[in-house]
Amino acid sequence: MTSTVADSRSGGDGGLGHAVHGSSWLRYTPRPGVFDEMMAPDGTVRPHWRDLMAQLDALGPREMALRADRSRRLIRDNGVTYNVYDDPAGHDRPWMLDPVPVLMEEREWIDLERALIQRAHLLNAVLKDLYGPRHLLSEGILPSALVYANPAYLRPLVGAKPRNDRFLHVLAVDLARSPDGRWWVVDTRTEAPSGMGYAIENRIIMNRVLPEVLPALPVHRIRNHLSVIRDALIASTPRTRENPRVVLWTPGPLNETYFEHVYLARYLGLTLVEGEDLTVRDGRVYLKTLEGLHPVDVILRRNESSFCDPLELRGESALGAPGLVEAVHDGSVTLANALGSGLAESPGLMPFLPALCNRLLGEDLYMPSVATWWCGQARERAYTQDRMAELRVRSAFDPTGPVLEGSQLDAAGREALREALDRHPHAWVGQESVALSTAPAWTENGLAPRTLVLRVHVCASRDGYVVIPGGLGRFAGGDDSSNVSMQNGGGSKDVWVLSRHPLGLPPRFRAGEHPITVVRGVRDLPSRVADDLFWLGRYVERCDATTRMLRAMVGRLAEHGAGSVALDVVLRLMWPMGHPPFAPPPGSEAGDHAQTVRAILDANLQPYNPTGLASMVLNVHRIGVRVRDRLSVDNWRAIDALIDTLALWRHTNSVPVAGAPPPSTAATLTLRPEEAAPRLSAVLMPLQVMAGLANENMTRGLGWRFLDTGRRIERALHILETFENVARTSGETRDAALDMALELGDSQMTYRARYLDAPQTVPVLDVMIADESNPRSLAYQFARLGLHMDSLAPDQAFGLRTHEQRLAVRLLGITRTVDLDRMDLMEPADGRRPPGDSATNRSLHDTAAMPPPEDLPALLRLLRSLLTALSESLARQYFAHAVEMRHGSGAPRFHVADDVLGAQP
Numbered sequence: 001m002t003s004t005v006a007d008s009r010s011g012g013d014g015g016l017g018h019a020v021h022g023s024s025w026l027r028y029t030p031r032p033g034v035f036d037e038m039m040a041p042d043g044t045v046r047p048h049w050r051d052l053m054a055q056l057d058a059l060g061p062r063e064m065a066l067r068a069d070r071s072r073r074l075i076r077d078n079g080v081t082y083n084v085y086d087d088p089a090g091h092d093r094p095w096m097l098d099p100v101p102v103l104m105e106e107r108e109w110i111d112l113e114r115a116l117i118q119r120a121h122l123l124n125a126v127l128k129d130l131y132g133p134r135h136l137l138s139e140g141i142l143p144s145a146l147v148y149a150n151p152a153y154l155r156p157l158v159g160a161k162p163r164n165d166r167f168l169h170v171l172a173v174d175l176a177r178s179p180d181g182r183w184w185v186v187d188t189r190t191e192a193p194s195g196m197g198y199a200i201e202n203r204i205i206m207n208r209v210l211p212e213v214l215p216a217l218p219v220h221r222i223r224n225h226l227s228v229i230r231d232a233l234i235a236s237t238p239r240t241r242e243n244p245r246v247v248l249w250t251p252g253p254l255n256e257t258y259f260e261h262v263y264l265a266r267y268l269g270l271t272l273v274e275g276e277d278l279t280v281r282d283g284r285v286y287l288k289t290l291e292g293l294h295p296v297d298v299i300l301r302r303n304e305s306s307f308c309d310p311l312e313l314r315g316e317s318a319l320g321a322p323g324l325v326e327a328v329h330d331g332s333v334t335l336a337n338a339l340g341s342g343l344a345e346s347p348g349l350m351p352f353l354p355a356l357c358n359r360l361l362g363e364d365l366y367m368p369s370v371a372t373w374w375c376g377q378a379r380e381r382a383y384t385q386d387r388m389a390e391l392r393v394r395s396a397f398d399p400t401g402p403v404l405e406g407s408q409l410d411a412a413g414r415e416a417l418r419e420a421l422d423r424h425p426h427a428w429v430g431q432e433s434v435a436l437s438t439a440p441a442w443t444e445n446g447l448a449p450r451t452l453v454l455r456v457h458v459c460a461s462r463d464g465y466v467v468i469p470g471g472l473g474r475f476a477g478g479d480d481s482s483n484v485s486m487q488n489g490g491g492s493k494d495v496w497v498l499s500r501h502p503l504g505l506p507p508r509f510r511a512g513e514h515p516i517t518v519v520r521g522v523r524d525l526p527s528r529v530a531d532d533l534f535w536l537g538r539y540v541e542r543c544d545a546t547t548r549m550l551r552a553m554v555g556r557l558a559e560h561g562a563g564s565v566a567l568d569v570v571l572r573l574m575w576p577m578g579h580p581p582f583a584p585p586p587g588s589e590a591g592d593h594a595q596t597v598r599a600i601l602d603a604n605l606q607p608y609n610p611t612g613l614a615s616m617v618l619n620v621h622r623i624g625v626r627v628r629d630r631l632s633v634d635n636w637r638a639i640d641a642l643i644d645t646l647a648l649w650r651h652t653n654s655v656p657v658a659g660a661p662p663p664s665t666a667a668t669l670t671l672r673p674e675e676a677a678p679r680l681s682a683v684l685m686p687l688q689v690m691a692g693l694a695n696e697n698m699t700r701g702l703g704w705r706f707l708d709t710g711r712r713i714e715r716a717l718h719i720l721e722t723f724e725n726v727a728r729t730s731g732e733t734r735d736a737a738l739d740m741a742l743e744l745g746d747s748q749m750t751y752r753a754r755y756l757d758a759p760q761t762v763p764v765l766d767v768m769i770a771d772e773s774n775p776r777s778l779a780y781q782f783a784r785l786g787l788h789m790d791s792l793a794p795d796q797a798f799g800l801r802t803h804e805q806r807l808a809v810r811l812l813g814i815t816r817t818v819d820l821d822r823m824d825l826m827e828p829a830d831g832r833r834p835p836g837d838s839a840t841n842r843s844l845h846d847t848a849a850m851p852p853p854e855d856l857p858a859l860l861r862l863l864r865s866l867l868t869a870l871s872e873s874l875a876r877q878y879f880a881h882a883v884e885m886r887h888g889s890g891a892p893r894f895h896v897a898d899d900v901l902g903a904q905p
Helices: 047-078 106-130 144-148 196-209 225-235 258-268 324-330 341-345 347-360 378-386 411-423 527-560 565-574 590-604 613-626 633-650 673-697 702-726 731-744 748-755 761-770 778-792 803-817 856-879
Strands: 081-083 092-094 102-105 170-177 183-189 246-249 271-273 278-281 284-289 292-295 298-301 334-336 372-374 391-395 403-405 428-432 438-443 446-460 465-467 471-475 491-498 654-656 669-671
Touching: 047 092, 047 102, 047 196, 047 633, 081 258, 102 106, 106 170, 106 183, 106 341, 106 347, 106 446, 106 465, 106 491, 144 347, 183 341, 196 258, 196 446, 196 471, 196 491, 225 246, 225 258, 225 298, 225 446, 246 258, 258 271, 278 324, 284 324, 284 527, 347 372, 347 428, 372 378, 378 411, 378 428, 438 471, 438 491, 446 491, 527 565, 527 590, 527 613, 527 673, 527 702, 527 731, 527 856, 565 590, 565 702, 565 731, 590 673, 613 633, 633 673, 673 702, 702 731, 702 761, 702 778, 702 856, 731 748, 731 761, 748 761, 761 778, 761 803, 778 803, 778 856, 803 856
Parallel strands: 102 491, 246 271, 246 298, 298 334
Antiparallel strands: 081 092, 170 183, 170 446, 278 284, 284 292, 372 428, 391 403, 391 428, 438 446, 446 465, 446 471, 471 491, 654 669
C-alpha cells in the first residue's frame, strides 16, 4: 500500500479494503459494480475528495468517534426529529446525520443546476396547461387516463391561475447515479417538498462537528439562498402592501417533518399556522388572531392539497380551511405550491417528459429520468410483464407508494402482479432497477459504503428559479440495502459543492437600501397559539407544585417518621389535589403511611394517571411541540431535559411493591422513598430553567403574557388549595401545616429572616397571601395578572375596563385590604359555612362592592371563585372564538358557582 492519497491504489490488502490515505486507519472497500462517490474504479481517491480525507485521517479513529457522538448530541439538543408513523421505538425519532459529507465538483454541479432549472420550468408549464387549456391532452401528447385517473388532479382547481402563472415555488428532485456515473432523476416532489430545513440544519451541525475542516474547503454556502426564497414569496402577494402577511401552513405536530415546518417558519420569519387558524370570508383568507381576523396574502403550504378545503376537495378533512378553493379562484391569496401541484410528481409522467420538453420549451431534456414504462400503453405493459424479474413496478400516481422489486417476488407474486397490470394498467409503471451509487458513511467499524440518493431543492426567485447549492444526501440504513428511506432507518449527509476558487463572505444587504417602518408589539398571535401557551404555563406550574409536594412528603417521611403529624398533613393535602385513594383515613397505622408514600410515588410515575407528575410532564411536552416555533432552542432543551429526567427516574432504583396487583399496562414499580428526594430536586431544575428563560429571554409580547398568565393562575390556585388545608387544622397539626405551606411556597428563608421564630398563622398568611414583594405570594400573582390583563385589553381611550381587568382588580384589591389580624382563621367544625358567607353564591357584579369576608375559609373560597371566573373569561374572550352579547362596559354577564374548581382543558 502506498503512502499518499494521490498515489493510493488497490492492492494486496488481504481483503481488508483500500486505505484512503497512506498508512491510514481509514480503510474503505467499495461495492463492486456500482459507482462510488469517493473511490475511483482503480482504487484511488477521487481528486476532489483528497483534502477532506487527509483531514479526517489526521483526526484519528478516536476523535472521529467523538465527532460522531457530538453530532448526535447536537441533534438531540436542537430537537431535530423525524416523525415515524407507528414506530415502536417512539414517535419522535432523532434525526440521523453522518459526520462524513458528500463532495461534488463545481463543474459537475453547474450541469446539474442547468438541468434542474429546466425541469422546474417544464413541470410548471405542464401544470399551467393541464389546469388551463389542456392542449397536451387534445394534441395527444399526454394520455387522458394518465391525468384524469390521477387523484392528484383536482378538477375544482381547473381554471385557477396563480400570480405570474407560477404553480411551483419549491420542488425537490431526487437524483441518483447509474453505474457509469451519470445522474438520473428518480423522483420529484412538488406537492409539499421536504428536506430544505433539514439540509440547512445539517450544515449548521457540520460546522460544529468539523470546525477545522469545513472552513478550510471552498464549500458553497446554502443559508443565503433562503433570503431569495423569502423575497420571492413576498413578491408573489396578489396585492401591493408594505408588509404582506406570509404564513407557513402545517398539518400539525403529527406530521413526519413537523420539525422542518417549525424550523423554516423561524428561519424565514413566517407565522406557523394550522387549518383551525385560518378562515375564509367573502373569498379572502384570514388569520384568526386575538385582535380579530387579519388577511393572509401568501401561504407556504406543507400539507396535501386534497386536505386543504373540506368544501371542495376532501370533505372529511379537519385540516383545511373551508372556502379556500374559492379564494384561489378569486386570486386573493397565493399558495406555494399551488393546489393540485402534486400532479407533476406522478411517476407516470416520466416517460413523456422528453416530448413535453420539446413541445413546451422547444428544447431537449437535459437530464433523463430513470427508464420508465407507463403500463397504460399496450406495448409498454407487455414489456413490463415480460421483463418483470428485471424491473421495479410502482404506482403511476403515488410517488410515495410501495415499490415492488420483481426480482424479489416468487412466481405466484409475479403472476398476481401481472393480473393487477391487466385489470388497471393505467395505474402502474415499470422502472429500470438501477444499481445506485454509494458513498462512505461512518460506522463503529470505520467507513462503509452506503447507497446514496441526493435530494436537491429548486426554488423560485423573482426572475426564475435557483438551485440551492448542495442538498440533502440520504443513504440506506443497511450494508446491502437499496431502500433509501428515512422511514426505514436511513440516515442523512450534508452535501458540499466545492468551488474552483476561494470563497469569501457573501455580500449582505446594507441598511437603508429598503426603508422599513419600525414596529413593536405585534398583536397577530393566533388564538390557538395563545390557548396553547396559556396551558403550557399552567402545566409547567402544575409540575412544579406537584414535584414540591412530593418532595415535602418524602422529606417528612425521612425526617419525622411514618406516624408523624407532619407526614399526615401532607397526605391529607394530597386528597383534594387529585391523589385518592392513597390518603389514609384518621387513625391509620404508621406502617400504612409508609406504604401510602410508596404508592403515591408509584402513581405519579405512571403516565396513565391523569393527575400524576408523569402525565403532567407529558402534557408539557405535548403542548410544547404545538408551540415549538414560539420557544427558543434553550427552552426546548429544558423540556427535553424534563422528559429525560423523569424517564431516568422511572427506570432506576425501582423495587416491586409487595402484594400489589399489577395494572393492565405494566408491572407496578415503586421507587424507594429515600431515593426520591434527589430525583424530585432534579425534576425541578428544568422547570426552573423554563421559568427563568421565559422571564429573561422572551419578548414581552402577547405570547409571553398568556404563558405567564397561565403560570400565575395555576400558582394562585395551588396557594389557595394549600391554605384551605391549613384552615382545617389546629394545634400541633396547624404548626405542621404552616411549615408545609412555607416549604411549598419556597418562602421558608423569607419567613425566618423576618421573624426568627416558629411559623405562626398571621405572619405566614402575610408572607404567602398579602406580601406583593414575595413572588410566591397570592398578592404577587394577582398584581402580575392585573398587568397582563391591562396589556391584553384593547384601546382604553374612554377608560372602560374589560371584564378580565375588573376581575384582576378585585382579586388584588381583596389581598391589599384584608385585615389578617382580625380574621377568623378556622373552618367551622361542622364543615358548614356561616349564614353570612354567601358571597360566592352571588354574581360577580354583586360581590364587587362587598368588603372581604371576615373568616379565612370564606376568603379563600371567594378568591377561588374570582380566579376561576378570570380563567373562564379568558377562554371565552380569546380562545373559544365565541361571539357574546356585551353589556355596559363590555363585560359578559354570567353566574359563577361557588364550588367551581380550577378550569380544566
